[in-house]
Amino acid sequence: MILMSVIRGVKEFTGLDDAQLMIEVQQGSPVAFRVLVERYKKKAYYLALKLVGNPDDAYDLSQEAFIRVYNARKRYDSTHPFYAWFYTILRNLARNHLQKRSVRLEYAVRMSRIRKKNPKVSASPECIMQADEAKRAVWGALEKLQYEQREIIVLRHFEDMSYQEIADFLGIAVGSVMSRLYYARRKLRDLLGEEYGR
């Protein structure tokens, strides 16, 4: 009986758009929240994966972002797009995670000098994609970029967002998007070395 009502509830909410679902979530509907999670779970996971480069961390961060959405549901303004708001939460989590990871990595590097081990925090490209040598090299270089540079490449190259969409997402001007993209690509080329004309 309960199961049937949940299934009926899910079906009822599936037709609603994101803002309408969030209004339902604000009014305390867990079913609406579930529909929202089901709608964006894959997108959130793959975006997190491209930002942090590790499947386990991406899975965890994407779930954490949904939990933060639920906890902050009262602050959501339904006149703004839900996904942009969700992305702000996810990117802050990803950035904090990478900062903590770099601190952990520095510590691991220091310890590895003592233990003579090779520290590795990110997953190998083979774990997350079908990788040949060129893809491995580009992915490796991408992981060395600063967060903002990596993010702009991810949004343009992998999420295929337009300059305007990126500008809206990041809250910066279109000109700044193009400028940031140029410097990120240049840094990427520098990291890739001779084969890319450097």
Next chain:
Amino acid sequence: MEDEKIQELMMKVVDGVASPEEEAALADAIKGSERYEGELRAFKKIREVTANMQFKELPDSYWTGYWRDVYRRTERAIAWIALSIGLMVVLGFMAYTGLSRFYSDPNVSMVLKIGVSAAVLGAVIMIGSITRERLFARKHERYEKEVER
């Protein structure tokens, strides 16, 4: 043409969103510039490689259990907050009752009362200081790194 304009046009060409006129303008502007021609080649090559990157699908079991995990974690987060608030209220009340009895007891010496007062004051200042530092760090560390140019 200014560098900034060249870079913008280059981005448009690399991303395949430049008009034929813009493409011609860029070709004209960077003709003979080893730096820009090299960058354009490299950027196009990087774009080509990333366009072919296919990320591996997670097993279905991850997706079927996804909502359950989110629900469980949300539930636990709420439970944890409620538990923390409850514990703080109970411990606060116990501390208040204990200290009230302690201070109103005429058999306890004044020296001991002053010593306990100093220790309590020290603990309160310490907790306040640590909390302030944590909040400050959370607010500022997140945004301290700027884009490297």
